[in-house]
Amino acid sequence: MPQARLPDINTQYIKFTNEAVNSWKSENYEACLGSLFTLNALMPEKYRVVISNQEHKKLTNEQLWNICTKCKHENKHEDIKYYQLMMPYIDSVLTKTQYQEMWRCAECKYENILLKSDMVQDKPKDPSYFRVVPEPPSQKDGIMDRRKYSTKFTLWFWTCLGEIESQMATFRDDNWTKSEPYPDFDYDGAAEAEDS
Numbered sequence: 325m326p327q328a329r330l331p332d333i334n335t336q337y338i339k340f341t342n343e344a345v346n347s348w349k350s351e352n353y354e355a356c357l358g359s360l361f362t363l364n365a366l367m368p369e370k371y372r373v374v375i376s377n378q379e380h381k382k383l384t385n386e387q388l389w390n391i392c393t394k395c396k397h398e399n400k401h402e403d404i405k406y407y408q409l410m411m412p413y414i415d416s417v418l419t420k421t422q423y424q425e426m427w428r429c430a431e432c433k434y435e436n437i438l439l440k441s442d443m444v445q446d447k448p449k450d451p452s453y454f455r456v457v458p459e460p461p462s463q464k465d466g467i468m469d470r471r472k473y474s475t476k477f478t479l480w481f482w483t484c485l486g487e488i489e490s491q492m493a494t495f496r497d498d499n500w501t502k503s504e505p506y507p508d509f510d511y512d513g514a515a516e517a518e519d520s
C-alpha cells in the first residue's frame with residue numbers, strides 16, 4: 325500500500341536530513357555525503373538529483389549568441405562555422421591584416437563580419453533548481469587546506485541538499501494524494517542498494 329509507505333519515507337527523510345546537517349556541523353564530511361546519497365536514494369529514479377560535473381556545466385553555462393547584422397536573428401555561437409575572407413584593400417591597409425573572420429547567418433544567409441556583429445549572452449533562466457549538482461569537492465591530501473575545503477564543501481552541501489529537498493517536494497506533490505501503487509518504486513530495495 326503506497327499510502328502507508330509514504331510516511332515511512334517521510335521518517336527516513338527527516339532522519340537523514342538531520343543526519344546530513346549534523347554531520348556537516350561536526351565537519352564529518354564523509355558521513356554527510358553518505359546521508360545525502362541515502363536521501364537521494366529514497367526517491368524513485370526519475371526524481372533523484374543527478375551528480376555530474378558535465379551535466380551541471382551544460383545546464384548552467386552561459387550561452388553566447390551572435391546577432392545577425394542584417395536580420396537580427398540570434399545564432400548560437402557554438403554552432404557557427406567561422407571562415408576567413410580577404411579584406412577589401414583599403415581596410416587591410418588600415419588594420420594591417422589581410423583576412424577577416426566571417427560567419428554566415430543561419431536565417432538569412434547574410435555574411436557577417438565577426439568584429440562588426442554584436443553578441444549577447446544569456447544567463448541560466450533560474451539558478452535555483454536544476455536537478456543536477458556538480459560532484460562534491462575532493463580533499464587532496466595536504467594540498468587544499470582544511471578551511472578552503474570546508475568552504476567549498478559547505479557551498480556544495482547546501483546546493484545539493486536544496487536540490488534534493490526540491491525534488492522530494494515534487495515527489496510528494498506528485499504522489500501524496502494518488503491512490504495507485506508505484507510500480508517502479510520499492511523503498512526497501514532502494515535503501516538496501518544504497519547501504520551496500
Ligand SMILES: [Zn+2]
Binds near residue numbers: 396
Ligand atoms: Zn540574418
